[in-house]
Amino acid sequence: MSTQPSKNLETFPNPNPDRDYVIRMRMPEFTCLCPKTGQPDFATLYLEYVPEALCVELKSLKLYLWSFRNEGAFHEAVTNRILGDLAGLISPRFMRLTADWYVRGGIYTHVVSEHRAPGWQPKFDPPVVLPPARWEGFQGH
Amino acid sequence: MSTQPSKNLETFPNPNPDRDYVIRMRMPEFTCLCPKTGQPDFATLYLEYVPEALCVELKSLKLYLWSFRNEGAFHEAVTNRILGDLAGLISPRFMRLTADWYVRGGIYTHVVSEHRAPGWQPKFDPPVVLPPARWEGFQGH
Amino acid sequence: MSTQPSKNLETFPNPNPDRDYVIRMRMPEFTCLCPKTGQPDFATLYLEYVPEALCVELKSLKLYLWSFRNEGAFHEAVTNRILGDLAGLISPRFMRLTADWYVRGGIYTHVVSEHRAPGWQPKFDPPVVLPPARWEGFQGH
Amino acid sequence: MSTQPSKNLETFPNPNPDRDYVIRMRMPEFTCLCPKTGQPDFATLYLEYVPEALCVELKSLKLYLWSFRNEGAFHEAVTNRILGDLAGLISPRFMRLTADWYVRGGIYTHVVSEHRAPGWQPKFDPPVVLPPARWEGFQGH
Amino acid sequence: MSTQPSKNLETFPNPNPDRDYVIRMRMPEFTCLCPKTGQPDFATLYLEYVPEALCVELKSLKLYLWSFRNEGAFHEAVTNRILGDLAGLISPRFMRLTADWYVRGGIYTHVVSEHRAPGWQPKFDPPVVLPPARWEGFQGH
Amino acid sequence: MSTQPSKNLETFPNPNPDRDYVIRMRMPEFTCLCPKTGQPDFATLYLEYVPEALCVELKSLKLYLWSFRNEGAFHEAVTNRILGDLAGLISPRFMRLTADWYVRGGIYTHVVSEHRAPGWQPKFDPPVVLPPARWEGFQGH
Amino acid sequence: MSTQPSKNLETFPNPNPDRDYVIRMRMPEFTCLCPKTGQPDFATLYLEYVPEALCVELKSLKLYLWSFRNEGAFHEAVTNRILGDLAGLISPRFMRLTADWYVRGGIYTHVVSEHRAPGWQPKFDPPVVLPPARWEGFQGH
Amino acid sequence: MSTQPSKNLETFPNPNPDRDYVIRMRMPEFTCLCPKTGQPDFATLYLEYVPEALCVELKSLKLYLWSFRNEGAFHEAVTNRILGDLAGLISPRFMRLTADWYVRGGIYTHVVSEHRAPGWQPKFDPPVVLPPARWEGFQGH
Amino acid sequence: MSTQPSKNLETFPNPNPDRDYVIRMRMPEFTCLCPKTGQPDFATLYLEYVPEALCVELKSLKLYLWSFRNEGAFHEAVTNRILGDLAGLISPRFMRLTADWYVRGGIYTHVVSEHRAPGWQPKFDPPVVLPPARWEGFQGH
Amino acid sequence: MSTQPSKNLETFPNPNPDRDYVIRMRMPEFTCLCPKTGQPDFATLYLEYVPEALCVELKSLKLYLWSFRNEGAFHEAVTNRILGDLAGLISPRFMRLTADWYVRGGIYTHVVSEHRAPGWQPKFDPPVVLPPARWEGFQGH
Numbered sequence A, B, C, D, E, F, G, H, I, J: 001m002s003t004q005p006s007k008n009l010e011t012f013p014n015p016n017p018d019r020d021y022v023i024r025m026r027m028p029e030f031t032c033l034c035p036k037t038g039q040p041d042f043a044t045l046y047l048e049y050v051p052e053a054l055c056v057e058l059k060s061l062k063l064y065l066w067s068f069r070n071e072g073a074f075h076e077a078v079t080n081r082i083l084g085d086l087a088g089l090i091s092p093r094f095m096r097l098t099a100d101w102y103v104r105g106g107i108y109t110h111v112v113s114e115h116r117a118p119g120w121q122p123k124f125d126p127p128v129v130l131p132p133a134r135w136e137g138f139q140g141h
């Protein structure tokens, strides 16, 4: 099987669409280029979502992240782009992407962006399944 | 007494059905097989529930988890299946299962799924007894 | 002064009954016996309460915990019994007991049980004084 | 300049009374005496408040804490007394004091007490500026 | 390119104004002078905001922080001033600044201040994207 | 099979007597009584040894530790007694026992005792297999 | 490419045989069966070695570890057997294997075993390249 | 029994004088006065010793530490004085005292002092029983 | 000034050649390609050295590490190559490079390699300035 | 008393010159300027020494560190200069200075430098009082 970087994300059917549940992924191997200087940038990405009909396939997600390796991208824009690509792909009930960027200029930056399906509400109150704002295991680079 | 892997879960009567309380279990010894490749998969499971009339018996739970050792199972499906089996067994007021899967393809995955009895509401407001989204002691494998 | 294990809990008057405040106690020295096998069981107990007219006296609490040393007790039942004894003693506005039991059969178990005075509501909204679900310093045994 | 223990707390004008903001102070150097035995007691205090017209001056706060060094004081009473003194001094919108007492009789005790100005509500919903129940960096003595 | 301390903050257009997302920055290199004694003060600053039309440019932010190096500033006032400058610059939907000041007189101080655009409400309920009160990685100096 | 507390330790043959290797055991469930007051004492024990012809059998070790539950024992004496019993049982090349006793009188106590076979030397220089003075995971009770 | 469990370990030539250097591997996915009861056992393995002419190939090492999944094995024996297999395969200058077994009977066990080539000495004094007795990141299961 | 601060330390016979073993004590409740300013100072003390004929009695040690509460003492001098008192009392084979003083002037200070009996050598080589330079659990105040 | 990836490392004169001192650098932004599969690999590098006449210039080191971004490299070979390049460049008294590679196949790998100038000995005995085998802050990816 | 930055370090007599003991100081408030760019640099300094006849006076040390605030200084040179100044001042038996510099160019740098009095040897063997290479509590900035 060929493994090349690719923007072609793949999906698989959600095996339990009747239930609100969360899939969380920590992805410490993200790198792209700074559009201004061409120098490499690095981040750890944290994806959290409540699937509707589809889930994101793991291997294609890995190749998708790889595809940014030689592309220029601003921190805020690329975090929102990836969230947009993934949410557009699977139309989840809820999705959040957190990018923990390596330090630049002595400043450490996170970008945290969310999507919700229009009109969707967590099934229960309080909606404890919604992930907290912090993933266990945030690393200090 | 015979100890064999088994899907036959056992129960015992909830000693305090008049009260909403939480039982939490951390189970670091879960392993099954990847349905695609046949290779072993590993996870730590975290079970949290508010019992109604019944509780899950500890030893049968251990044998039940063992019974997945030679079965193929996708991450999302098996997490929801175990939640379904346990919730079906004891009809709890609330139940949540978190599976913290070992890293694959450089990506760390959690699956978190919940069940609530229809119409059930926590007795108090705010319902502080409902467990938070993170168990203390999440391990980095 | 005699120091013997004893179920006779003592109290002292709440010095500030006009205020909702929380007393939290971490008690790492609890042990009892398994009713099935007679073998010792161990737990760290975490007590949190908002007192009404009375508070639990520290030394009698220590002797009370000691009194379980040679008694058989199931995890769920004894956690609720202790909560019941303490709540019955001082009729607090709010009380929660968390028992963090040592590992058995490869499974780590917590039992968390709460009591509230009927009709009692936290004075403020949001009621930040109510303790969070996790005590700082949960130990991995 | 004289530095003597003193109950005379001083204040300074809140430089931003138009805004709800939080001042948090960790004070690891508190000691007093047990009224029963005369033996020393120790605690780390955590103060958190939203000021109204006044703030607590740092140096006088230090001397105020020092003034308890040779006084007898019960855990619950002195925590509430200090909260009362500070809240009486500056009439804050919100104030919380947490006392983390050193272990006695094998039991670790916290006392957490709050004050709110009558009728005061956090300006926003949800009121994220209100401090969480746990200060980062709680020490195990 | 000239790099001098400067109060001239710069901005760039928010690439995703249609979405509520959070930018968080940890800035451990802040120092100013105590107005009373002239001695240096140090803090780690944590900035968190939901942008509207504009974002804060990283390099100008660094030079802005540098500009306080030789200025006198009280803890509470300067924290609120920086929040005010940044909020005035970009009119964000939400902004919070936390200053974690180094210990003085044996007391550790945090100042936490927030701004919200008038009438702005988080888009969803519960508004999980709003940052929690604690940044991961608070340092003990 | 009967499980009763017992001083009868059992052994099994060292499967690799030709090699210097270390077996380390952390045993958090030790309790005995204070000979002066009759009150319970608690410790976590850490055993580390290089076996000669025999190893300590796990289940009998557990029952042996249990046998101290109702016996009076001073910290220093019982630590050395257990080391003496275990070393007498299996005549190891090297053995060390560390007892981490729960706090008493505000003071935390460790007792660390070692045995070496007369004339025994580690095979290599430097003898890196000899365990360091600290076991990972020392708990603060 | 076929991936089946296999005892056939593979090697590759050491790219820098002129230098004493250390390769360390943490392998959290080891499981075998208890020879007495047939129940699953789990361990995290830590391998550290100074290669001579050969290194252990990563994928074959993974399949080798997998091959123990359905075999009975005592803790001490299997740790030494794996060390023996690996040392026999590549005749390293130095090799150490640490097995951190999951808790059984309330007792946590490590087995640490070493091999050195006869007559081999570290090139320098002190031989700082020899790994310390503790791998960073020992997990509490 | 009277409990008053006292410089009269008491001893008890070493139950195992034939063996080199270490007693370690962590004492977080030490306070004295600064001789220059009269202000309170605080430290956590760590005592480690290999006893000869005598051991330090725990309760008298606690009262001895209490006796410094109202005395003036410089950091370096008082650490060495306490080491001298304790070593003079029991003539140990080895003794080390570490004082971890609370921050003053933005600077955190440790003082570490040792005593050895003239001519005494650890019995074995390497003398692993001698404590390492760091006690687990050093606190950041 | 141009910033392009480059193998041209630069140096500056050691300002204190009369003294043995250590320079340690943690470099979390290393990435190269797997020679077999072409997929990206990641590592954190830790460099520690005692300079002789020259030191490694920081900015050229950063560009040098960048130069591996699109090159194929095996873990063991590239770690030794970088050590060789740096040691060849500045002929240090001592140098050690540790590469902490991200997990592959469920296995976490470190490679640790050292260089010493022929005949060089640390000036003092014991040579405490030589760095320990572990850098504080090893991350779990 | 005047408090101005000053290179005039002061001393006080070592109260226990007959004993080898260690004074360790953690100083998180160091800042100077980069000689190339004029931009601020930050470091935490760790000083460890065995005094001979003199000790470094705390307040003058603080003012001395302050005196670098507006001076240009390279990392390696200034670390060695401070070590030289302090060692020249008090001629200690042993002194080590560790500077933990804030990240620059994505690289974290430590500089560790030592001084010993000519001919001085630690009094005992092994010389456990010599501090280890790592201070507890190294911060990740």
Ligand SMILES: [Ca+2]
Binding pocket: A100, A108, A138, A139, A140, A141
């Ligand atoms: Ca980070």
Ligand SMILES: [Ca+2]
Binding pocket: B125, B126
């Ligand atoms: Ca509500």
Ligand SMILES: [Ca+2]
Binding pocket: B100, B108, B138, B139, B140, B141
């Ligand atoms: Ca994990």
Ligand SMILES: [Ca+2]
Binding pocket: C100, C108, C138, C139, C140, C141
């Ligand atoms: Ca636990």
Ligand SMILES: [Ca+2]
Binding pocket: D125, D126, E125
């Ligand atoms: Ca709401």
Ligand SMILES: [Ca+2]
Binding pocket: D100, D108, D138, D139, D140, D141
């Ligand atoms: Ca505490």
Ligand SMILES: [Ca+2]
Binding pocket: E100, E108, E138, E139, E140, E141
């Ligand atoms: Ca802090």
Ligand SMILES: [Ca+2]
Binding pocket: F100, F108, F138, F139, F140, F141
């Ligand atoms: Ca301890």
Ligand SMILES: [Ca+2]
Binding pocket: F126, G125, G126
């Ligand atoms: Ca040697």
Ligand SMILES: [Ca+2]
Binding pocket: G100, G108, G138, G139, G140, G141
């Ligand atoms: Ca372990």
Ligand SMILES: [Ca+2]
Binding pocket: F125, F126, H125, H126
């Ligand atoms: Ca030797």
Ligand SMILES: [Ca+2]
Binding pocket: H100, H108, H138, H139, H140, H141
């Ligand atoms: Ca400290």
Ligand SMILES: [Ca+2]
Binding pocket: I125, I126
């Ligand atoms: Ca030597």
Ligand SMILES: [Ca+2]
Binding pocket: I100, I108, I138, I139, I140, I141
């Ligand atoms: Ca790692």
Ligand SMILES: [Ca+2]
Binding pocket: H125, J125, J126
């Ligand atoms: Ca020696």
Ligand SMILES: [Ca+2]
Binding pocket: J100, J108, J138, J139, J140, J141
């Ligand atoms: Ca650092």
